[in-house]
Each structure stands twice: as structure tokens, then as C-alpha cells.
Amino acid sequence: MRIVVMEVYETRFLTQLITAFLVLFVSVIILILLTLVSGGASREAFIGISMYLIFALIVIGLMLFCLKKMKEGPRKATTLARNCTPEGNRLTFPLELEFEYGRVTLLSHPEKRRSARNFQILKRERSSSIEFPPEEFKLSAVVGRGFASFPAVRVLSGPYERTVILFMTSRGVVSGKRLLTAALTEGHVDVEIEGRGGRLIGRFYTPPGGRGRFEMTMSAPESPEVNVRIADSSMQGFEYPLLPEESTVIFCPYGNLDVDNILRTLGRTGAVMGHGQFLVKLRSPKPRARKILEYPIEVRLEEEENWEF
Structure with missing residues (x-):
């Protein structure tokens, strides 16, 4: 016997998509921070990027939560x-x-x-x-x-x-x-x-x-x-x-x-x-x-x- x-394509695809998004997001944030620091940006600019970063982290957290829920079924089956x-x-x-x-x-x-x-x-x-x-x-x-x-x-x-x-x-x-x-x-x-x-x-x-x-x-x-x-x-x-x-x-x-x-x-x-x-x-x-x-x-x-x- x-x-x-079963190979669940949807979960694997979403995992790859979120991983690619995280890599891109971290790269963009690092690039923006380096640009602000080297350019002597104002305090308001740092506050703005901080708010954007908090919003992005909330979105990423929701995506990771959804991914975890999607993986529960395949994990149980495995x-x-x-x-x-x-x-x-x-x-x-x-x-x-x-x-x-x-x-x-x-x-x-x-x-x-x-x-x-x-x-x-x-x-x-x-x-x-x-x-x-x-x-x-x-x-x-x-x-x-x-x-x-x-x-x-x-x-x-x-x-x-x-x-x-x-x-x-x-x-x-x-x-x-x-x-x-x-x-x-x-x-x-x-x-x-x-x-x-x-x-x-x-x-x-x-x-x-x-x-x-x-x-x-x-x-x-x-x-x-x-x-x-x-x-x-x-x-x-x-x-x-x-x-x-x-x-x-x-x-x-x-x-x-x-x-x-x-x-x-x-x-x-x-x-x-x-x-x-x-x-x-x-x-x-x-x-x-x-x-x-x-x-x-x-x-x-x-x-x-x-x-x-």
C-alpha cells in the first residue's frame, strides 16, 4: 500500500509570493533609510517612513496569519x-x-x-x-x-x-x-x-x-x-x-x-x-x-x- x-499548490504559491514580497519590502526599506541618512533628512521624513513601516508590518502580519491558517490543513494531513x-x-x-x-x-x-x-x-x-x-x-x-x-x-x-x-x-x-x-x-x-x-x-x-x-x-x-x-x-x-x-x-x-x-x-x-x-x-x-x-x-x-x- x-x-x-496531496501537494497543495495554492499554499506553496502563496508562500513563495509572501517570501518574495518580504525580500522586496526589506530591500526597499533599507534603501530608503540609507538615502535618508546620507541626505540628512528631516525629523518629519523619519516620522513619515516610520508610519509607513508600521502600516506595512501590519499588512505583513495579516498575510502571515492567513498563510498560517492555510497551512493548518496540509500540516494535519501530513x-x-x-x-x-x-x-x-x-x-x-x-x-x-x-x-x-x-x-x-x-x-x-x-x-x-x-x-x-x-x-x-x-x-x-x-x-x-x-x-x-x-x-x-x-x-x-x-x-x-x-x-x-x-x-x-x-x-x-x-x-x-x-x-x-x-x-x-x-x-x-x-x-x-x-x-x-x-x-x-x-x-x-x-x-x-x-x-x-x-x-x-x-x-x-x-x-x-x-x-x-x-x-x-x-x-x-x-x-x-x-x-x-x-x-x-x-x-x-x-x-x-x-x-x-x-x-x-x-x-x-x-x-x-x-x-x-x-x-x-x-x-x-x-x-x-x-x-x-x-x-x-x-x-x-x-x-x-x-x-x-x-x-x-x-x-x-x-x-x-x-x-x-
């Missing part, structure tokens, strides 16, 4: 992740906590600054451990837009309040096997795709002298406008994982939970993965990006008795 902590102990398919907390089992759904659009977020509560418990829920998840997103749905636990009490734990199981099987033919102006190209374990395997067959090119993308019905490129016809074959190599647990503050932060945490700029139906598309390359054909594949969650991570 892999444990990761501390809980560090103190949790994985045992088989369970996570043991450092103390007894009250929490909610449920499912979190995120929907992101470029027009909105934050993802639309919904946490559907299934049950509430109080315990010192939780079981990795054997449930489906789905992620179809690029930076700025996309859809995500994860089984989740939201902590309600103790020093880790409002920390959310997302679960991504590695269990599942990609189903589907098909020979697809892309008819292009310059000829045609055949591509054979097959589900193998948690991966989609493909191979291209280009006739001698064939010059037609296309790209293969994947999307999900929940966000059809998101198309993640997985291969193109210049490749002889390809392999695309639709499930993580190992089951993954993501700790994050609820207030910073959005699609972009999930992608950054996974080290991706775009991802289509999880369970359910996905659409494999053959398209002409940009700038036209015309869809040539589309084929659905299914990723099923298979459960077995006494399964572990």
Missing part, C-alpha cells in the same frame, strides 16, 4: 499520514477518531476557479483504524478540467479534523479486445487493442507505403471533453496503465481537494484511469483533431475472498 500526501500504520488492507490511526465513510466527487471546468465538490456520506464511525474500501474509483482529467470520483474517509474529530483520505485500489481487469481500422485520406492503419490485467495493450499495423497518421486518446463519459493522448501511429506498439501499480492512499485537507491538486500529487498533467467505462478514440492529429472512430472499453473491479494490498 502506497501512502502519499501529520496523520506520517503517524498512520498500514497493516494488510487496513490503516491504523495514532488514536481513536470519529470519521465518515463516503464518496467524494469532483468536477472541474476552466471557467471556475475551484472544482465543484461533493461528499456523499454512507456511514459514520469511531475507531482507531479503517479498512481500505474495495470500491471503484475514477479519474479523467487534465490541468484545468476533468472529473474524479473516489471512495473516501473524512476525519471529524481530534487534531486531524477535516483531513480526507482518498483510496485508489490497484485491483481490476481491463476487458475488451478489438481490431480497429482507421481510414485516412492517404490510406488506412489497423490497430489491435486488448485489455491485459490493469493495462490496455495495443499494436499498430501500417501497410507498406502507408503515410496516414493519427493519434489515440482516451476519455470517460463523465467528461467527454477531456482527451488524454496515449499513443500515435508512429509507434509500433503501446501500453497504457488504467490502474495504479499498487493500491494508493492520498491524504489531503478537504478545503484543498480539487482535480488539479490530485494530478500534481500523482505527478501527471493528464490522466484517465480507474474503473467503469472509458472511450478509446482514434483522431487525426492537431490542429484539426477530427475524430475518426470510437470504441468503448470496460475496467471491472474484481473482488476475491481474503484479498490484500
Whole structure:
């Protein structure tokens, strides 16, 4: 079981911004003071710069206070992740906590600054451990837009309040096997795709002298406008994982939970993965990006008795 902590871009960006502001502010103040001293400035000038300095210090104090409050959520998530102990398919907390089992759904659009977020509560418990829920998840997103749905636990009490734990199981099987033919102006190209374990395997067959090119993308019905490129016809074959190599647990503050932060945490700029139906598309390359054909594949969650991570 892999444990990761969500990278919160907003907090890191604000920290860098405030640090740069402080450096600039201190530099300007030092320069002004040196100029006043060397120029033999009057007492009124020193009073004026002192008032400006007091006002600036108040503003800086407010900024640092806001930054501290913003860092509380990520700090709680990091501390809980560090103190949790994985045992088989369970996570043991450092103390007894009250929490909610449920499912979190995120929907992101470029027009909105934050993802639309919904946490559907299934049950509430109080315990010192939780079981990795054997449930489906789905992620179809690029930076700025996309859809995500994860089984989740939201902590309600103790020093880790409002920390959310997302679960991504590695269990599942990609189903589907098909020979697809892309008819292009310059000829045609055949591509054979097959589900193998948690991966989609493909191979291209280009006739001698064939010059037609296309790209293969994947999307999900929940966000059809998101198309993640997985291969193109210049490749002889390809392999695309639709499930993580190992089951993954993501700790994050609820207030910073959005699609972009999930992608950054996974080290991706775009991802289509999880369970359910996905659409494999053959398209002409940009700038036209015309869809040539589309084929659905299914990723099923298979459960077995006494399964572990």
C-alpha cells in the first residue's frame, strides 16, 4: 500500500509570493533609510517612513496569519499520514477518531476557479483504524478540467479534523479486445487493442507505403471533453496503465481537494484511469483533431475472498 500526501499548490504559491514580497519590502526599506541618512533628512521624513513601516508590518502580519491558517490543513494531513500504520488492507490511526465513510466527487471546468465538490456520506464511525474500501474509483482529467470520483474517509474529530483520505485500489481487469481500422485520406492503419490485467495493450499495423497518421486518446463519459493522448501511429506498439501499480492512499485537507491538486500529487498533467467505462478514440492529429472512430472499453473491479494490498 502506497501512502502519499496531496501537494497543495495554492499554499506553496502563496508562500513563495509572501517570501518574495518580504525580500522586496526589506530591500526597499533599507534603501530608503540609507538615502535618508546620507541626505540628512528631516525629523518629519523619519516620522513619515516610520508610519509607513508600521502600516506595512501590519499588512505583513495579516498575510502571515492567513498563510498560517492555510497551512493548518496540509500540516494535519501530513501529520496523520506520517503517524498512520498500514497493516494488510487496513490503516491504523495514532488514536481513536470519529470519521465518515463516503464518496467524494469532483468536477472541474476552466471557467471556475475551484472544482465543484461533493461528499456523499454512507456511514459514520469511531475507531482507531479503517479498512481500505474495495470500491471503484475514477479519474479523467487534465490541468484545468476533468472529473474524479473516489471512495473516501473524512476525519471529524481530534487534531486531524477535516483531513480526507482518498483510496485508489490497484485491483481490476481491463476487458475488451478489438481490431480497429482507421481510414485516412492517404490510406488506412489497423490497430489491435486488448485489455491485459490493469493495462490496455495495443499494436499498430501500417501497410507498406502507408503515410496516414493519427493519434489515440482516451476519455470517460463523465467528461467527454477531456482527451488524454496515449499513443500515435508512429509507434509500433503501446501500453497504457488504467490502474495504479499498487493500491494508493492520498491524504489531503478537504478545503484543498480539487482535480488539479490530485494530478500534481500523482505527478501527471493528464490522466484517465480507474474503473467503469472509458472511450478509446482514434483522431487525426492537431490542429484539426477530427475524430475518426470510437470504441468503448470496460475496467471491472474484481473482488476475491481474503484479498490484500
